[in-house]
Amino acid sequence: MDTPNPQPRPRSAIAWLRREALPLLAMLLLLGTARASFANHYQVPSGSMQPTLQPGDRVAVDMSAYGLRVPFTRHVLVPRGTPRRGDVAVFNSPADGVLLIKRVVAVAGDRVVLRDGRLSINGAPLALDAEGASEDFGTRVAQLDLARGGGPDIPGVVVPPGHVLVLGDHRGNSIDGRWFGFVEADALYGRAMAVYWRRGEGPGWQKL
Structure with missing residues (x-):
């Protein structure tokens, strides 16, 4: 056979x-x-965004918040939105390329003054109380940590076209736009949506 x-x-x-x-x-x-x-996540490495974000927090990031892009590029296929004051955004540091998470505090055309960690945008203070521990960005209210002071002041600058200014909520403990300057708006990877895991508390959904 x-x-x-x-x-x-x-x-x-x-x-x-x-x-x-x-x-x-x-x-x-x-x-x-x-x-x-579309979506990604980010683990917070430091306390520069306290009290909003704690070291070790895991954050859900909307990668299409500022437009649907060709993967791994800045080329926008479908425009969706632009950075707004108060957004918590993920981006690469212009200084060394390290992935960072900070708050967008000013957009193109805004005149920014920062004294003792407290912001004024276009001549209007953002503080909601005499202590200046909360700032109103219109769409969001940010809680600040000023326990270590406010860090370097900004005497008065205007954000150039196509850029944003980012700061940490822990103003005296944040390497941010005061060191590396403005960030190109189209360099922002996405907007942080919520903390979905916090050390000591476990899973949850704390919106940002």
Whole structure:
């Protein structure tokens, strides 16, 4: 009785690639694209955004908040929104490329004054109380930590076109726009939506 010849190895390898490897690669590519374009997460490394964010917090980030982009580029396919005062945004530091999370405090055309950690935008103080521990950005209210002072002052600057100014809520303990300058608006990866995990508390959904 004749026995069937075994399938040649090259053809067998091609069949395996089509059946197993290609679907897996397609799935990984899809997941990578979705992560780069729609949603991602960020783990807070320091206390520069206290009390809003604590070290170790895990934050959900809307990667399409400022437009749906070609993955891993700044090219916007579908415009969706622009950075607004009060947004908590994720971006690479213009100084060294480290991924940071800070608050957008001013946008293009805004005149900014910062004294003792307290902001005035276009001549209007943002403080909600005499202590200046809360600031009203219109769409959001930020709680500040001024226990270590306000850090360097800003005597009065105007944000140039296409840029934003970012600061930490822990004004005396934040390396932010006072050190590395303005950030290009289209360099912001996305807007932080909520803390979904906090050390000592576990899972939750604390909106930002």
